[in-house]
Amino acid sequence: MTHRVVIIGGGFGGLHAAKKLKDPAIAVTLIDRRNFHLFQPLLYQVATGGLSPANIASPLRAILRKQKNVDIVLGEAIDIDCVQKQVVLRDRRISYDSLIVASGAHHDYFGHPQWEPFAPGLKTVEDATEIRRRILSALETAELSTDDDLIARCLTFVVVGGGPTGVELAGALGELTRRTLRDNFRRIDASSAKILLIEGEDRVLPMYSPDLSETAKQSLQRLGVSVLCNARVTEVNAKGVQVQFADATQEIPAKTVLWGAGVRASRLGKVIAESTNAQLDRSGRVIVESDCTISDHREMFVIGDLAAFEDERRNQLPGVAPVAIQQGRYVAGLIRDRLNGKATKPFVYRDHGKMSTIGRAAAVAEIGSWHLTGFVAWVAWLLVHLMQLVGFENRVLVLIQWAGNYFTRNRAARLITQTENAGGND
Amino acid sequence: MTHRVVIIGGGFGGLHAAKKLKDPAIAVTLIDRRNFHLFQPLLYQVATGGLSPANIASPLRAILRKQKNVDIVLGEAIDIDCVQKQVVLRDRRISYDSLIVASGAHHDYFGHPQWEPFAPGLKTVEDATEIRRRILSALETAELSTDDDLIARCLTFVVVGGGPTGVELAGALGELTRRTLRDNFRRIDASSAKILLIEGEDRVLPMYSPDLSETAKQSLQRLGVSVLCNARVTEVNAKGVQVQFADATQEIPAKTVLWGAGVRASRLGKVIAESTNAQLDRSGRVIVESDCTISDHREMFVIGDLAAFEDERRNQLPGVAPVAIQQGRYVAGLIRDRLNGKATKPFVYRDHGKMSTIGRAAAVAEIGSWHLTGFVAWVAWLLVHLMQLVGFENRVLVLIQWAGNYFTRNRAARLITQTENAGGND
Numbered sequence: 059m060t061h062r063v064v065i066i067g068g069g070f071g072g073l074h075a076a077k078k079l080k081d082p083a084i085a086v087t088l089i090d091r092r093n094f095h096l097f098q099p100l101l102y103q104v105a106t107g108g109l110s111p112a113n114i115a116s117p118l119r120a121i122l123r124k125q126k127n128v129d130i131v132l133g134e135a136i137d138i139d140c141v142q143k144q145v146v147l148r149d150r151r152i153s154y155d156s157l158i159v160a161s162g163a164h165h166d167y168f169g170h171p172q173w174e175p176f177a178p179g180l181k182t183v184e185d186a187t188e189i190r191r192r193i194l195s196a197l198e199t200a201e202l203s204t205d206d207d208l209i210a211r212c213l214t215f216v217v218v219g220g221g222p223t224g225v226e227l228a229g230a231l232g233e234l235t236r237r238t239l240r241d242n243f244r245r246i247d248a249s250s251a252k253i254l255l256i257e258g259e260d261r262v263l264p265m266y267s268p269d270l271s272e273t274a275k276q277s278l279q280r281l282g283v284s285v286l287c288n289a290r291v292t293e294v295n296a297k298g299v300q301v302q303f304a305d306a307t308q309e310i311p312a313k314t315v316l317w318g319a320g321v322r323a324s325r326l327g328k329v330i331a332e333s334t335n336a337q338l339d340r341s342g343r344v345i346v347e348s349d350c351t352i353s354d355h356r357e358m359f360v361i362g363d364l365a366a367f368e369d370e371r372r373n374q375l376p377g378v379a380p381v382a383i384q385q386g387r388y389v390a391g392l393i394r395d396r397l398n399g400k401a402t403k404p405f406v407y408r409d410h411g412k413m414s415t416i417g418r419a420a421a422v423a424e425i426g427s428w429h430l431t432g433f434v435a436w437v438a439w440l441l442v443h444l445m446q447l448v449g450f451e452n453r454v455l456v457l458i459q460w461a462g463n464y465f466t467r468n469r470a471a472r473l474i475t476q477t478e479n480a481g482g483n484d
Numbered sequence: 485m486t487h488r489v490v491i492i493g494g495g496f497g498g499l500h501a502a503k504k505l506k507d508p509a510i511a512v513t514l515i516d517r518r519n520f521h522l523f524q525p526l527l528y529q530v531a532t533g534g535l536s537p538a539n540i541a542s543p544l545r546a547i548l549r550k551q552k553n554v555d556i557v558l559g560e561a562i563d564i565d566c567v568q569k570q571v572v573l574r575d576r577r578i579s580y581d582s583l584i585v586a587s588g589a590h591h592d593y594f595g596h597p598q599w600e601p602f603a604p605g606l607k608t609v610e611d612a613t614e615i616r617r618r619i620l621s622a623l624e625t626a627e628l629s630t631d632d633d634l635i636a637r638c639l640t641f642v643v644v645g646g647g648p649t650g651v652e653l654a655g656a657l658g659e660l661t662r663r664t665l666r667d668n669f670r671r672i673d674a675s676s677a678k679i680l681l682i683e684g685e686d687r688v689l690p691m692y693s694p695d696l697s698e699t700a701k702q703s704l705q706r707l708g709v710s711v712l713c714n715a716r717v718t719e720v721n722a723k724g725v726q727v728q729f730a731d732a733t734q735e736i737p738a739k740t741v742l743w744g745a746g747v748r749a750s751r752l753g754k755v756i757a758e759s760t761n762a763q764l765d766r767s768g769r770v771i772v773e774s775d776c777t778i779s780d781h782r783e784m785f786v787i788g789d790l791a792a793f794e795d796e797r798r799n800q801l802p803g804v805a806p807v808a809i810q811q812g813r814y815v816a817g818l819i820r821d822r823l824n825g826k827a828t829k830p831f832v833y834r835d836h837g838k839m840s841t842i843g844r845a846a847a848v849a850e851i852g853s854w855h856l857t858g859f860v861a862w863v864a865w866l867l868v869h870l871m872q873l874v875g876f877e878n879r880v881l882v883l884i885q886w887a888g889n890y891f892t893r894n895r896a897a898r899l900i901t902q903t904e905n906a907g908g909n910d
Contacts, residue, residue, distance in 0.1 A: 093620060093900045110536035112897035119668040120896070129670050132624045132900075150628075183901050194519060198558045202576075242545040244555050451888040451896050455881055462877040470546070470877050471538035474519045474558075475609050476902065 060085045061397055064145050064154035066135045066326065068095050068118045071160035071362030071382035076128050077121075078390030083397065086128045087152055089135050089145065093117055096183065097447055099379060100456075102223060104186035105316075106193070106230035107238075107472030108463055111183040113455050116448040135161070135326065140333045140355055156357050156393050159326055159344075160386065163363035163377060166322030166341070173294035177315040180223060187475060189316055193231070194474050196313045197239070200246045207311075213251040214312040216299050218291050219319030220257025221265070222414045225274055227318055228255040229417035232281025237418070237467040253283045254310060256301060258319075260287050263414060263422065265376065270422040273431045277416040291319075321377060323364050330360065339366040339374075348404035350389050359392075361385035367405070375407050379446070384408065413439045418464060486511045487823055490571050490580035492561045492752065494521050494544045497586035497788030497808035502554050503547075504816030509823065512554040513578055515561050515571065519543055522609065523873055525805060526882075528649060530612035531742075532619065532656035533664075533898030534889055537609040539881050542874040561587070561752065566759045566781055582783050582819050585752055585770075586812065589789035589803060592748030592767070599720035603741040606649055613901060615742055619657070620900050622739045623665070626672045633737075639677045640738040642725050644717050645745030646683025646690070648840045651700055653744055654681040655843035658707025663844070663893040679709045680736065682727055684745075686713050689840060689848065691802065696848040699857045703842040717745075747803060749790050756786065765792040765800075774830035776815050785818075787811035793831070801833050805872070810834065839865045844890060 061084045065072045068090035079086050094115040103109040122128045137146035138159070144151040165179030178188055193215070200212035215235075217228045231253050239248040255262065255278060261271035262278070262285055275285050286301065293300035298312040323342035331338050336352040337345045343366035346352060350359045350367065362382030367375045375381045388405045395402050411425030413435060421435035430438060440460065447453050462468045487510050491498045494516035505512050523540040530537055548554045563572035564585070570577040591605030604614055619641065626638035641661075643654045657679050665674040681688065681704060687697035688704070688711055701711050712727065719726035724738035749768035757764045762778040763771045769792035772778060776785045776793065788808030793801045801807045814831045821828050837851030839861060847861035856864060866886065873879050888894045 093624065093898075110538040110897075111901065112536040112899055115899050116896065117668075117898050119665075120894070120898075123667045126670075131628065133628070183899070187901075198519065202557065202559070239545075241549045242543075244552075449896060451885065451892075451894060454884055458880055458884070459877065466877075468546070468877060470542065470875060471536075472519075472543050472546075473538055473541050473609070475537065475613075 061155050061393070062087070062153060063156045063158065063393060064089065064152055065158045065160060066090075066145060067160035067162055067362070067364075068092070068130075069098070069160060069162050069362060069382065070379045071162075071386040072158065073118070073121065074383045074386035075158050075160065075361070075390045077125070078387045079393065080125055080127065081394060082127060084127060084393070087131055087154075088118065088122070088128055089131045089133055089147070089152070090118060091132070091134045093119065093132055095121060095448060098181070100443060100447075101180050101183075101186050102226045102230055104183065104471070105180055105189040105227065106234050107190055107469040108230065109456060109459055110471050111186065113452055113459070114447065115183065116452065121448055138326070138329055138333060138358075140358070143357070154357075156359070158359045158361060158386075158389055159330065159364060160360075160362045160382065161324035161326045161364055163321045163323045163341075163343075165317055166320035167317070168320050170294070173317070176294045176296060177218060177299075177317040179317040180227065190472065191474050191476065192314050193234070194472055197243070197246070197248060197251075198474075199313070201243050209246065211298065211311045212313045213246065213248075214298070214310065214314070215251060215253045216310060216312045216315045217253070217255045218294075218299070218315065218317050220255055220259070220262035220285070220287070221318060222263065222412075224255055224257070224316075224318030225262055225278065225414055225416060227316055228253055228283045229278060229281055229415065229420070232278065232283050233417045233467070234469060234472075236282050238469045238472075240467075249282070251282070253281075254286060254312075255283050256286050256289045256291060256299075258288070258290050262287070266412070266414075266422060266424050267429060270424055270429055270431065274414065274416055274422050277420040277422075280420075281417045321363070327360075327364055330358070334358070336360075341366075349392060349402060350385055350405055359389045361389055367407075369407055378412070380410060381407055413442065415439045418467070487581050487819070488513070488579060489582045489584065489819060490515065490578055491584045491586060492516075492571060493586035493588055493750075493788070494518070494556075495524070495586060495588050495788060495808065496805045497588075497812040498584065499544070499547065500809045500812035501584050501586065501787070501816045503551070504813045505819065506551055506553065507820060508553060510553060510819070513557055513580075514544065514548070514554055515557045515559060515573070515578070516544060517558070517560045519545065519558055521547060521874060524607070526869060526873075527606050527609075527612050528652045528656055530609070530897070531606055531615040531653065532660050533616055533895040534656065535882060535885055536897045537613065539878055539885070540873065541609065542878065547874055564752070564755055564759060564784075566784070569783070580783075582785070584785045584787060584812075584815055585756065585790060586786075586788045586808065587750035587752045587790055589747045589749045589767075589769075591743055592746035593743070594746050596720070599743070602720045602722060603644060603725075603743040605743040606653065616898065617900050617902065618740050619660070620898055623669065623672070623674060623677075624900075625739070627669050635672065637724065637737045638739045639672065639674075640724070640736065640740070641677060641679045642736060642738045642741045643679070643681045644720075644725070644741065644743050646681055646685070646688035646711070646713070647744060648689065648838075650681055650683070650742075650744030651688055651704065651840055651842060653742055654679055654704055654709045655707055655841065655846070658704065658709050659843045659893070660895060660898075662708050664895045664898075666893075675708070677708070679707075680712055680738075681709050682712050682715045682717060682725070684714070684716050688713070692838070692840075692848060692850050693855060696850055696855055696857065700840065700842055700848050703846040703848075706846075707843045747789070753786075753790055756784070760784065762786075767792075775818060775828060776811055776831055785815045787815055793833075795833055804838070806836060807833055839868065841865045844893070
């Protein structure tokens with residue numbers, strides 16, 4: 059009898075699990091709300107006009123076209139019925155023998171959901187085009203205005219969170235205002251734009267070694283980014299942000315505030331916790347066993363950003379693509395081993411290092427005890443990201459746009475689309 | 485004293501006028517609601533997932549970066565004050581010595597605006613991504629459904645209008661369903677999708693010679709498109725369309741109806757007619773003099789799709805890009821000649837022929853008495869369109885995607901974005 063595997067989420071974890079489950083004895087159903095797999099690590103390039111959404115997205119049906127045992131369902135899993143072993147969608151139920159939940163995470167406002175309209179995060183294609191719209195519209199408003207206060211507010215960009223997303227966004231904003239937009243405006247000087255990166259800890263990229271954090275900070279400063287550490291955002295509204303330092307509070311008027319700080323696990327974590335004995339961690343992630351299962355539901359796997367996995371040294375694995383990919387492949391292998399009556403082993407994460415880019419031709423990389431910086435790290439970052447992109451065509455398209463960006467500082471995709479008052483078109 | 489030229493609209497006419505007005509004695513203000521110039525002839529490729537919006541759009545500020553005498557204003561011209569010689573925007577007035585109105589046209593529903601929600605037209609980037617969403621969502625709904633009627637409705641695509649837009653859309657739909665989506669679905673057969681092209685006259689592409697219309701029809705049929713001529717759409721609603729033939733009426737149930745039929749001039753035509761002695765034609769276009777001016781306002785020029793221009797043989801010039809481009813350049817030259825006290829000549833359109841593509845490797849072209857078809861016409865079409873695209877990078881990106889489309893039938897940009905219930909992302 060065919061073993062039915064249902065996978066919720068077509069991100070890194072879910073997609074790699076599906077690909078690894080290529081086996082005629084297994085029927086895979088992949089459920090996603092979107093019809094494409096998104097390469098989230100490059101989303102900040104879409105937000106800053108360097109790439110188009112389609113360059114970093116691949117239709118799931120195209121990727122899995124030839125894998126006949128995979129069925130794709132476009133829809134949202136709203137509940138999991140652990141007793142009947144069914145995933146509940148709005149208008150149907152899908153039965154499983156094994157379930158892989160890989161529905162990821164979204165940004166979180168530390169208990170201040172009211173900040174969201176003023177400080178969009180960067181998780182979806184729509185987030186990216188909305189951020190692109192806000193950045194470009196702020197500059198257009200400044201160009202037309204004669205009100206000095208408004209101009210100053212429009213030319214201030216605040217990025218909250220000094221992790222990889224915040225650093226990459228702030229760096230790209232530096233490139234955009236300092237280089238790409240040179241000569242674009244007649245009244246304002248885009249290169250005078252203030253870009254503030256706010257980080258709660260005492261250095262940016264706190265997950266890297268201190269020397270690399272320092273390098274990243276210097277690279278950011280060369281691009282005109284002011285790095286504010288030990289700073290906590292206490293308010294975000296239409297006027298700007300309020301920041302609290304150790305000994306002072308500062309109001310920063312800013313039209314554009316971008317959120318790269320908190321992350322919260324998908325709502326399905328709560329669903330799982332309510333129907334199994336699984337516990338959630340502080341970010342709403344499901345605490346899983348060493349084989350990514352839940353102790354009283356060994357047929358249920360939770361992987362990627364939704365899972366809180368503690369490795370053998372009791373370190374929490376970070377919410378990054380390589381963890382999700384490796385867990386997806388591991389779980390797929392485990393399911394096949396179980397079916398073949400083979401013994402299974404716990405999941406072991408192989409850390410191949412981490413890298414972040416800071417604008418053009420600058421990056422930091424930490425690979426074991428190797429610390430790379432500058433152009434070398436940037437080339438390494440570029441190659442690794444190109445290789446990881448899905449689809450040969452996308453790789454070529456991205457490479458050409460990066461070459462254009464490198465040599466001419468162009469960011470051709472800087473379109474303001476889906477404006478509030480678009481629609482008609484006289 | 486500097487001569488102030490205000491241009492309304494950054495489409496083909498307005499942009500080419502601005503570029504030709506490179507003269508330090510002239511101060512140009514280009515007003516557009518959008519921050520980019522759009523290459524509308526390729527919009528159908530975005531609507532069918534072959535290209536990304538940014539591939540056929542270029543930021544106006546980037547194009548005119550080095551032309552220091554051009555000021556770009558992002559905004560909407562809502563009125564023209566012919567007495568004070570000012571263009572009225574929502575929050576400001578801009579004075580002109582010469583005015584070029586090039587605000588184009590939008591689609592029109594022959595007096596049935598209530599059809600619009602059921603049959604989107606194709607004029608803006610948002611139109612294209614919305615059509616892309618509808619096409620792909622219809623297939624996804626069919627794949628999930630067990631209701632035969634609904635499946636049939638989802639697999640029926642009606643394109644209203646057999647002009648270039650309709651023919652190109654229907655051809656691309658044929659490619660998409662017959663080739664690109666092969667193996668993508670597990671339950672439905674995308675290649676069984678019905679594609680109906682409805683044309684009121686007795687042949688598609690009625691502005692071409694009858695032999696080319698016949699070739700186009702055969703090419704469409706090879707792609708699975710049913711061509712219905714002498715057919716008039718009398719109703720469009722959520723269920724589908726009602727079509728009236730010479731001797732019968734037919735209801736066609738269809739979830740996706742696309743509008744490529746009527747065109748109506750921008751609202752500014754009416755504004756001009758109300759404040760000058762200019763007359764409008766049946767499509768709301770401003771009837772202009774032989775130098776593109778209005779007889780009692782020689783400082784006011786109307787060009788492109790907004791203008792009704794009758795050539796020396798009393799033929800109406802068609803609403804196509806080459807007319808707009810040539811009028812834009814002509815008017816810019818005329819303004820400079822006037823300033824230099826030179827005599828001016830009437831506008832003469834140089835017709836370099838026309839071409840339309842019908843799916844992969846097929847096209848028709850009519851260049852004077854030359855009639856090209858098939859692969860040769862397609863290559864000619866491809867080269868002409870690549871050359872006309874603004875920006876070297878865009879040309880390379882489009883060429884690569886067309887090569888990918890040609891060799892692998894891929895259309896990688898088939899993303900469903902901005903869905904009604906997107907936004908959150910659990």
